[in-house]
Amino acid sequence: MTELKTLRGKVWKLGHNVDTDLIIAARYLNRSEGEYLALHCLEDLIPNLPQKVQQGDILVAGKNFGCGSSREHAPLAIKYAGFSCIIAESYARIFYRNAINIGFPVITAPDAAKSIEGDSIAEVDPKTGKINDISQNITYQGEAFPPFMLEILSSGGFVPYIRKKVNGNA
Amino acid sequence: MGMTITEKILAAHANLQEVSAGELVNAKLDLVLANDITGPIAVKEFEKIGLEKVFDKERVVLIPDHFAPAKDIPSAQQCLDIKRFSQKQELTHYYEVGRNGIEHCFLPEQGLVLPGDIIIGADSHTCTYGGLGAFSTGVGSTDLAVGMAMGEIWFRVPETVKIILKGKPKNPWVTGKDYILAVIGKMGVDGAQYKAMEFTGDAISELSMDGRLTMTNMAIEAGAKNGIIEVDNKTIEYVQTRAKRPWKIYKSDYNAVYNDILEIDVTSLQPQVAFPHLPSNTHDVMDSTHIKIDQAVIGSCTNGRMEDLRVAAEIMKDKKVHSEVRVIVIPGTREIYLQAIKEGLVEIFIESGAVVSTPTCGPCLGGYMGVLAKGEKAISTTNRNFVGRMGHPESEVYLASPAVAAASAILGRIAAPEEVL
Structure with a gap:
């Protein structure tokens, strides 16, 4: 297990109901490598986004983020594009599970998601759900993960977590 | 305390007398499903777990249907990935192009999904099978990989929204599709987020099995975890000639707890x-x-x-x-x-x-x-x-x-x- 670090990055602000087709269009689903999918992450919403993202940047979105398909390609595209986490008012459930399952923190924090502005700098502690809007100097308390989800995240995803259970502490 | 159909199926598969909304349970799976888009990632993740064999070769279904017959070379490779895995694992239920169909039309038709089952599928429209009185939900490839390996997976027991459709539409062209579009129009695309949608009422009883499967198919478009319809004579008639294994009927208790109840009179509903x-x-x-x-x-x-x-x-x-x-x-x-x-x-x-x-x-x-x-x-x-x-x-x-x-x-x-x- 690795210690979950505090994440810090520039904020990209999105709206409500950002669906999985927008995150990664089906025309790219004939491939499944994260590095490839990242090249087309959110491209129909923000052209050339992958070239602009700095490692560690944070997506802040409205309600029902990731609605639509079960494609795990969606959180993979976001993770490999360089984002460190998502803060949203709420998530579609399959997307939420998929993100945790690939070891990618997705924080539910309605107040923070509404208030934090694009291009500001934010800090997120995935262990506690605490969010710090550095630009406006406001802190928010997002929902903390239940212990087993934290263990999945700190294991690096659901498969490493299960592998440990199956094989002992491999 | 009374339970809903969804709660009863989850309780039975988690070996518990009773469950209630919000509880986390580990439930046994009757069937797991993936396709040519989600299957290749699931196969890769399965191989990382380090188990030789899937939990039950009779209960893993792989179907090339999304970009099949293959639309280009990378799609052909994805189809081949799941075919090879099916061969290696000696899966009973791999179906090649020409002998299959769109997964959510094909599985009910072939009697592979049955009332009372728990099914996960790496496809968001896996919720379709709730039309047969099963608990069925979409997951991603990693959950599917773990499901293939362990034959069980964790669920948060969802709150249930009861949706009562009553009346007989005056317009003869109104179908199950119009019902579900009307429901989603009322509830919004996150109106049933994380929840079970239980469809009931005389308009549902009157609906054909095809129409019911159309409705539960789109439960995900309201953000639901699953859609479900109680088994009746139409369901039994549909299932009994197709089933090749036992199945079980669950009904909601009269005192089951609902998170919300939505009633829609379809009498004057127009095509949507x-x-x-x-x-x-x-x-x-x-x-x-x-x-x-x-x-x-x-x-x-x-x-x-x-x-x-x-x-x-x-x-x-x-x-x-x-x-x-x-x-x-x-x-x-x-x-x-x-x-x-x-x-x-x-x-x-x-x-x-x-x-x-x-x-x-x-x-x-x-x-x-x-x-x-x-x-x-x-x-x-x-x-x-x-x-x-x-x-x-x-x-x-x-x-x-x-x-x-x-x-x-x-x-x-x-x-x-x-x-x-």
């Missing part, structure tokens, strides 16, 4: 059309007749069943597709395709100027077999109308029933069936 770019953006068909279309798609896991093709053929018989419109008809499975040939429906479609494709998800997700160009508009019996869903990000998809899609195909604009017949 969901405008871009959300399935909740619903309008009556008569308020939509100004929209010109370039393409009509009749098919998909939502509306690719016999009843859907019959109603479309009834409307298109002896008529010509509008000169500026392409019509693509896609029977959901091989069996449906054959039946449509026997009943003369395929001839009606082709005579009218439509193309009839082999079963595939193809155009629904902008894969192939009907991708839209910039600025084109389609009426489609599929389930999503997100930006770029069927092709170019500046194309538009309008969701409707097969009856409305067929009438629109003839008139070249969104049209009500009674305008054509």
Whole structure:
């Protein structure tokens, strides 16, 4: 297990109901490598986004983020594009599970998601759900993960977590 | 305390007397499913777990249907990945192109999913099987990999919203598709987020199995974890000739706890059309007749069943597709395709100027077999109308029933069936 670090990055602000087709269009689903999918992450919403993202940047979105398909390609595209986490008012459930399952923190924090502005700098502690809007100097308390989800995240995803259970502490 | 159908199925599979909403349970799986898009990642993740064999080779179903028959070389590779895995694992239920169909049409038809089951599928429309009284939900590839390995997975027991549909529609063209679009229009695309949608009422009892499967298929478009309909004589009649293993009927208790109850009187409901770019953006068909279309798609896991093709053929018989419109008809499975040939429906479609494709998800997700160009508009019996869903990000998809899609195909604009017949 690795210690979950505090994440810090520039904020990209999105709206409500950002669906999985927008995150990664089906025309790219004939491939499944994260590095490839990242090249087309959110491209129909923000052209050339992958070239602009700095490692560690944070997506802040409205309600029902990731609605639509079960494609795990969606959180993979976001993770490999360089984002460190998502803060949203709420998530579609399959997307939420998929993100945790690939070891990618997705924080539910309605107040923070509404208030934090694009291009500001934010800090997120995935262990506690605490969010710090550095630009406006406001802190928010997002929902903390239940212990087993934290263990999945700190294991690096659901498969490493299960592998440990199956094989002992491999 | 009373339990809902969903709670009872989860409790039984978690070996518990009782569960209630919000509880986390580990539940045994009756069937796990993946396709040529989600399967390859699931296979890779499964191999990382380090187990030789899947939990039960009779209970893992892999179906190439999304970009199959393969649309390009990378898609061919994805199809091959799941085929090779099926061979290596000696899976009973791998179905090659030509012997399969769109997964959510095919599995109920073949009796692979049954009342009382728990099914996970790496496809969001896995919620379809709730129409048979099963607990069935979509997951991603990693959950599917763990499901294939362990034969069980964790769930948060969902709150249930009871949706009562009552009355008999005066408009004879109103179908299950119009019911579910009306429900999503009322609840919104996150109105049932994380929840179970339990559909009940006399309008549901009157609905055919095809119509019920259309409704539960789109529960995900309201954000639901699952949609479910109690088993009745129609379900039993549908299932008993297909099932090859035992199954069980669960009913909600009279004192079950519901998170919310929504009642809709369908008596004066009109055929619905969901405008871009959300399935909740619903309008009556008569308020939509100004929209010109370039393409009509009749098919998909939502509306690719016999009843859907019959109603479309009834409307298109002896008529010509509008000169500026392409019509693509896609029977959901091989069996449906054959039946449509026997009943003369395929001839009606082709005579009218439509193309009839082999079963595939193809155009629904902008894969192939009907991708839209910039600025084109389609009426489609599929389930999503997100930006770029069927092709170019500046194309538009309008969701409707097969009856409305067929009438629109003839008139070249969104049209009500009674305008054509």
